[in-house]
Structure formats: structure tokens, C-alpha cells
Amino acid sequence: xxxxxxxxxxxxxxxxxPLTVKCTYSVxxxxxxxxxxxxxxxxxxxxxxxxxxxxxxxxxxGFEAEFNxxxxxxxxxxxxxLVSDSALYFCAVTGGYNKLIFGAGTRLAVHP
Amino acid sequence: EAGVAQSPRYKIIEKRQSVxxxxxxxxxxxxxxxxxxxxxxxxxxxxxxxxxxVVDDSQLPKDRFSAERLxxxxxxxxxxxxxxxxxxxxxxASSQAGGQGxxxxxxYFGPGTRLTVL
Numbered sequence: 001x002x003x004x005x006x007x008x009x010x011x012x013x014x015x016x017x018p019l020t021v022k023c024t025y026s027v028x029x030x031x032x033x034x035x036x037x038x039x040x041x042x043x044x045x046x047x048x049x050x051x052x053x054x055x056x057x058x059x060x061x062g063f064e065a066e067f068n069x070x071x072x073x074x075x076x077x078x079x080x081x082l083v084s085d086s087a088l089y090f091c092a093v094t095g096g097y098n099k100l101i102f103g104a105g106t107r108l109a110v111h112p
Numbered sequence: 113e114a115g116v117a118q119s120p121r122y123k124i125i126e127k128r129q130s131v132x133x134x135x136x137x138x139x140x141x142x143x144x145x146x147x148x149x150x151x152x153x154x155x156x157x158x159x160x161x162x163x164x165x166v167v168d169d170s171q172l173p174k175d176r177f178s179a180e181r182l183x184x185x186x187x188x189x190x191x192x193x194x195x196x197x198x199x200x201x202x203x204x205a206s207s208q209a210g211g212q213g214x215x216x217x218x219x220y221f222g223p224g225t226r227l228t229v230l
Contacts, residue, residue, distance in 0.1 A: 032215040043116070043203055043221035044155070051216045090154055094215030097167045098143065098207065102154030 002027045002095045006103035013081045014111050021076040021106045023091030031093060033074040034100065035065055038088040050074060061085070081110045114138065116222035118204050124228045130192035133225045137185070137206030143167075144181055145219060146189050147203040155203055161187065191227075199229045 003026045013019045025031055032051055036044040048059025055067045065076045076089060086109050092100040117136040125131050137144050143162050147155035158177065160168040163184040172179070176195070181187040191198055201224040209217040 030215075034218075036221075041223075041226075043118075043223045044205075046218055046220065049216075049218060092154070097160060098209060098215050098217050098219075099145065099157040099160055099168055100147075100155070100219060102156070104152070104154050 002093045002101050004033075004091045004093050004101065004103040006089075006091055006106045008106050009104075010107045010109060012109045012111065015083050016080050019078050019081040019085070019108065019110070021089050021091075021108060023074045023076065023103060025072050025074060025091075025093050027093055031067075031069075031072075031074075033065075033067065034092040034094075035059065035063070035074075035076050036090045036092065036102075038090065038105075040087075044090065047076070081108075083110050083112055086110045116204055116206055116220055118202075118222035118225055120225055121223060122226050122228075124230065125194055127196055127229050128193040130190065131194055131227060132188050132190045133202050133204075133227075135187045135189070135204030135222060137187075137204070138208075138220055141206035141208050141220075142184070143207045143209055143217070144187050145205040145207075146179060146187070147205065149201040149203055149224070151200070158189070194227075194229045196229050199227055201226050 005024045034049045035047040050067045058064045091103045095101045145160045146158045149155040158172045159179045161181040164181045179189045203224045205219040205221045207217040207219045
């Protein structure tokens with residue numbers, strides 16, 4: 001069965017520093033991986049996805065993610081964090097019929 | 113391009129009452145999804161429609177939850193009767209894919225309906 005794990009409940013980073021939000025996956029077959037962000041009282045916003053090709057995927061708002069097949073990881077990164085990046089981040093993998101299987105989420109707190 | 117619309121945004125009901133949520137997907141999107149997000153957890157798929165047919169409802173508690181997508185556009189999700197454990201945010205999403213999908217389609221989410229069952 002497809003699954004993702006987000007090992008950190010919360011990540012704290014200072015504004016201007018690089019940030020990483022971790023995600024590992026377990027799939028049978030080709031992994032199709034997604035990152036979404038959720039702001040308070042808002043729905044999920046799509047950031048980026050990995051389907052095939054280049055292991056470094058660039059997405060919205062300056063975020064990128066690195067696909068690593070040997071480590072079964074798909075970590076979300078940003079070179080310089082902003083206070084406005086503070087939100088809840090979800091990693092997901094697609095299961096049957098295109099449904100998304102989400103991790104538990106990681107809360108990112110960026111401090112001024 | 114308008115996003116996914118949902119209403120109401122908030123709903124408070126007593127247990128054993130019924131409630132309905134409405135979703136209007138992005139125009140032209142063939143596939144519509146309803147997810148349940150319990151506080152502190154990631155969203156979980158309840159039901160998936162392709163046009164007006166059900167593709168996956170394996171995690172829908174069918175004794176109390178029902179959903180329909182008439183004419184392959186808008187959808188409603190109903191809970192009757194509600195239980196305390198149904199307190200959650202109900203998210204609707206849509207994607208463009210018309211076929212079964214290879215798992216690569218991007219889903220776009222609405223703002224959600226926050227349900228509180230007292």
C-alpha cells in the first residue's frame with residue numbers, strides 16, 4: 001500500500017535561513033509525489049509535484065523539492081525562509097484512481 | 113480562473129442531526145473528490161467521482177454518509193445522522209483528468225467546510 005511519512009511535527013527556522021521539511025514514501029510502482037501547503041482556515045494549495053525526470057522539482061513561492069529514489073525521500077526546501085511561509089505542509093503520494101494519500105503534516109514556524 | 117467553491121464555510125450541529133455540504137469544482141474538471149480532515153491529521157479521501165460516476169468510495173461510511181454529483185458538475189456530501197467523531201474539515205477538490213488517471217493529475221482544493229458536532 002502507498003504511504004508517506006513526515007517525521008517532524010514542527011520545524012522552526014529563522015527568517016532568511018534555508019528550510020527543509022522532510023518526507024519519506026513507500027510505494028509499489030512509480031512514485032508520484034506532491035507537496036501542498038495549508039494556511040489557517042484555508043484549503044490546501046498545490047506547491048509542486050514529482051512525476052518523472054529531473055530529481056529537483058521547482059514549484060510555487062520559491063519552493064523546491066528533491067526526489068531521492070535510493071533514500072525514498074522527497075524533501076521540501078527553500079533557500080531563504082520568510083515569516084509568511086509559516087503554515088502547515090503536507091506531503092502526499094497518489095494511490096489507486098489518482099487519490100491522494102497524505103502524511104500527517106509538518107508545521108513550519110519561521111521566526112523574525 | 114475561478115477556484116473550487118464550497119459552502120457553507122462553517123457549520124455547527126447537534127449529534128444525530130443531518131448536514132449537507134456543497135461543492136462546485138473548477139470549470140471543465142472531470143474528477144471531483146471529497147476529503148475529510150480531522151484536526152491534527154492529513155486529509156483522507158471519502159469519495160471520488162469521475163464525471164457523475166463513483167470511482168472510489170471505499171472509505172466512505174455508507175451507513176451515514178452519502179454523496180452525489182448530478183450532471184457531472186456540482187456535488188453534495190450529506191451526513192445523517194451526525195456523530196461527534198464527524199467533527200472535521202470537509203475538503204472538496206477537483207482535477208482535470210477524465211480517464212481513470214495515472215496518478216499524475218494535480219488536484220485543486222476548495223477552502224473547506226469546518227463541521228463541529230456537539
